[in-house]
Amino acid sequence: MSREEIITRYERGTHRLGRIVTLLTLVLLIGAPFLIGSTLGVMPDIPAAARGFLAVGIVWTVSSVVEFLVYTPMLGSGGSYLAFITGNLINMKIPCAINARDLAGVKAGTKENEIVSTLSIAVSSLVTILVLAIGVLLLQPLQPLLQSPALQPAFDQVVPALFGALAYKYYRKNISLAVWPLLVMSAVFILLPSLQSQTSILILPSGGLAILLAWLKFRKEKQA
Amino acid sequence: MSVIQQLSSPVIYLICGSIIVFIAAVCVVFAVRAWRAGIAIGMDPAVLKRIVTASASFSVLPAVGILLGVIALSGALGIPWPWLRLSVIGALHYETQVAQGAAEQVGIHLSGSEMTGSAFTTIALLMSVCIMWGMVLNLFLNKKYTKRLSKNSSEGGSSFGDMAMTAMFIGLVSVYIGSYLGQWISGNGRFTFTGTMLPLLTALCAAAAMALLTAIAEKFRLKWLEDFSLALSMLFGMACAVLLNAVV
Known part of the structure; x- marks a missing residue:
């Protein structure tokens, strides 16, 4: 069998296999919460x-x-x-x-x-x-x-610990993109305290603002 | 039996473990096919062996780092589900963010003490749905996209794509850091400065740990430390939270 034939056969098999296992994985991952729910007697x-x-x-x-x-x-x-x-x-x-x-x-x-x-x-x-x-x-x-009470504050603060570490990682190399989203979001949460328990709804506007700043920076660098 | 105990029961292990075994089998099939195709097109078996050895040794340390993520999430979601999520499809930075966002929607904080069966299944469903789009795109577009790429011989993707992804994460991070500041300054009423400082201080501790670990890794060129830095910083921040909880 020639190299081209081997490659063509391999690629065809890869796509067929890839699609089948991707579909099966999707079914398993979406189905798992319902299956677990049925054992707990609840549903999502x-x-x-x-x-x-x-x-x-x-x-x-x-x-x-x-x-x-x-x-x-x-x-x-x-x-x-x-x-x-x-x-x-x-x-x-x-x-x-x-x-x-x-x-x-x-x-x-x-x-x-x-x-x-x-x-x-x-x-x-x-x-x-x-x-x-x-x-x-x-x-x-x-x-x-x-699960001990002494360690409970640690597990309750997983998210702040994650975002603190991520903030340093992403801010240090992109400070110009970080300043405005951070200032705007801080102002929003300070002025509208009721939104503090609904952080997730502000991800899109904050992400949008950061992407807009990134696009302006990208365009400026391209023109330079 | 508490919800957290139920979430670590043998039957949940069986469900999650079965999916992990399925994915492991998929990996074996892909590895064997790639190996055979490599040999068939004339690649040196010694090179392929080197790839296997290098990839295996490279992956051990980050995998231990990911295990720390399982430990971090196990307090709120039990062991089997984080084990599944971080073994398959998930990512350390993604899981906690989505779990937190989902917990908000069901009206609880992401903690074992507040978890209910219904809240767990809703959070688990959302964690699965939110991250599945890469797979969905692969399912429908991988073949067309890779064929087009081979035709054009283009590589690397667009540079703005990378930048946009970074910007999006910065937006995400800014929302949460801003909320911690807001909780302290206006948590008990606007500008009262009497709200909880614990999330903000925990974030600062984790950021300080990240800064230190990054500096050490860069100065001494320790690649392995870079792999561990996120998980270690999180653990340091969490440890600080235990100590700070007594004083703030």
Whole structure:
């Protein structure tokens, strides 16, 4: 069989397999909350979930489109199917695939890169699954400790801890994009305290403001 | 049995574990196909072995970092669901944000003490729905998009795409940091400065830890430390919250 035939066959199989497993994963992930709910004797509150989606989900939908457009050329078809199924793209899969590409000395856009990328993401995902499984196995005996009242403030402050760390990470390199959204949002929450429990609805306007500033900066840099 | 105990019961482990096993099998199939195709088109098996070794060793440290995310979320959502979410499809920074947003919509804070069965299933559903769009796009557009890319030989995506994504995250982060400031200044009435300072102080502690870890990682070129910095900063912030809770 010629190289072209092998590649054509591999690509056709990758798309067929990728679509089937993506569809199955979607069904499993959406079905899981209902299945868990049936064991608990409750069901998800669909109107609340719909409100939540309007508040939080739209931002992530836009983010998903950008991720798809940006990362698919880097990962190739097989790597892309697998990376979007297994997640942790920015903090693991993308650097892993790029590292593998450099090690193999292959160029982006080639079939070799497609193979290297798919292999590296598959291995990375398997290692993650294994590490987390071992970790969770050892975590169960720790559950009473994790739920102790002394540690409750720590778990109640997970979100501020996350955003504090992220704020430093993103602000330090993009201070010009960060100043106005931070000032505007702080003013909103100070002047309208009732919105403090509804932070998620302000994500879209804040994100929109930051994207507008980014676009102006992008255009200015292009013209310079 | 409390809701949190129910959320860590064997049957929930079975449901989440089965999905993880399915995804692991998918990874094995993709890896074997890629390996065989590589050999078939004449790639050196030694290079492919190196890819496997390098990718495996690279992934261990970030995976341990992700495990800390499972621990962080387990207090509010039990162990199996965060285990599933962070093993498959999820991302450390995404899960907490969406879980928090979803918790607001069902009228609770993201904590084990306030969690109910209905709230959990709603949060879990929203966590799944919000992150599924990358997969949906792959399902319908991957083939067309990658074919078009190969025709045009274009690589890397648009530079504004990267910038827009960064900007969007800055917007997200700004909302939450702004809310912590608002909680302190106007939490008990506009400009009373008597609201809770704990979220703001926790965020500042985590940011300080991130600054320190980033500086160390950059100065000594410690790539592994960069992988851990987010999770370690979060843990430091959470530890500070326990100590600060006694004084603020």
